[in-house]
Amino acid sequence: MSHGPRVAKYPEGHSGVFDTHAHLYDDKCDSPEEELRRASSCGVDTVLIPADNVATSRLAVEYAQRWNGYEGVTLYASVGVHPHEASSYDEDAETFIIDMIGKRQELRIKAIGEIGLDYYYDHSPRDVQREVFAKQLELSFEYDIPFILHERDAAGDCLDILNSFRRRGRFLETPGVCHCCSCSAEVASELIRMGFYIGFDGPLTFKNNKKTPKVCEICPMDRIVVETDSPYLTPEPNRGMTNEPAFVPYVVEKIAQIKGMEPRAVADITKKNGEKLFRI
Numbered sequence: 001m002s003h004g005p006r007v008a009k010y011p012e013g014h015s016g017v018f019d020t021h022a023h024l025y026d027d028k029c030d031s032p033e034e035e036l037r038r039a040s041s042c043g044v045d046t047v048l049i050p051a052d053n054v055a056t057s058r059l060a061v062e063y064a065q066r067w068n069g070y071e072g073v074t075l076y077a078s079v080g081v082h083p084h085e086a087s088s089y090d091e092d093a094e095t096f097i098i099d100m101i102g103k104r105q106e107l108r109i110k111a112i113g114e115i116g117l118d119y120y121y122d123h124s125p126r127d128v129q130r131e132v133f134a135k136q137l138e139l140s141f142e143y144d145i146p147f148i149l150h151e152r153d154a155a156g157d158c159l160d161i162l163n164s165f166r167r168r169g170r171f172l173e174t175p176g177v178c179h180c181c182s183c184s185a186e187v188a189s190e191l192i193r194m195g196f197y198i199g200f201d202g203p204l205t206f207k208n209n210k211k212t213p214k215v216c217e218i219c220p221m222d223r224i225v226v227e228t229d230s231p232y233l234t235p236e237p238n239r240g241m242t243n244e245p246a247f248v249p250y251v252v253e254k255i256a257q258i259k260g261m262e263p264r265a266v267a268d269i270t271k272k273n274g275e276k277l278f279r280i
């Protein structure tokens with residue numbers, strides 16, 4: 001894997017691109033100076049740094065403080081415990097998250113996440129994943145802050161849990177984003193009906209992926225956000241390189257192709273969507 005210069009640049013005239021999901025603190029990433037310099041030169045002006053456990057929540061917040069505004073890129077963070085790490089969720093973790101979201105304004109925290117279910121890897125037992133997901137959903141509702149949903153091969157249980165919250169009236173009007181959408185068009189439609197935004201990233205551009213473009217086709221433009229999930233899931237034509245926010249314009253271009261729109265317009269709309277979703 002290498003960091004590299006093959007990037008999509010935008011012509012002048014768009015209002016910026018919002019990469020709503022980049023793990024900038026990851027060891028595989030280049031230095032924040034380099035990542036943000038290249039992002040900025042490609043028109044990316046806003047990045048949200050998501051977390052997956054207590055340690056990376058601290059890092060995400062630290063990066064969003066320290067590097068906000070560097071090269072003109074605005075940074076935000078999320079805090080939360082990923083389903084892979086559900087076994088690590090204890091009372092201390094919960095207290096920590098509550099404490100952080102209490103200071104969300106000054107800490108630039110815009111969401112809880114990543115939270116959800118991952119039955120593909122099963123890194124934590126499924127019953128623990130469900131319990132920890134529900135606990136953090138409760139926090140999202142209680143503290144009125146949207147969440148970043150990670151769901152893989154667990155759509156049935158995920159919808160069941162979300163619906164049980166909805167039935168009890170413990171659900172935000174805009175609950176959050178289905179990040180790195182890998183579900184079917186049917187499941188995506190149900191999430192959209194619940195008020196979710198759908199996050200598209202590298203896999204949308206993969207030649208062998210027939211499923212995600214179909215989700216993009218049915219997804220209304222006002223519910224789409226773009227993301228890299230960097231350093232992972234590098235979009236075409238850069239597969240094999242380490243992913244970074246500078247590559248998110250390739251996702252924008254793919255959406256533009258699917259929707260028959262100008263990339264510039266897709267950049268504008270998805271940025272506005274991200275700002276609405278995360279209440280910026």
Ligand SMILES: [Zn+2]
Binds near residue numbers: 050229
């Ligand atoms: Zn992620």
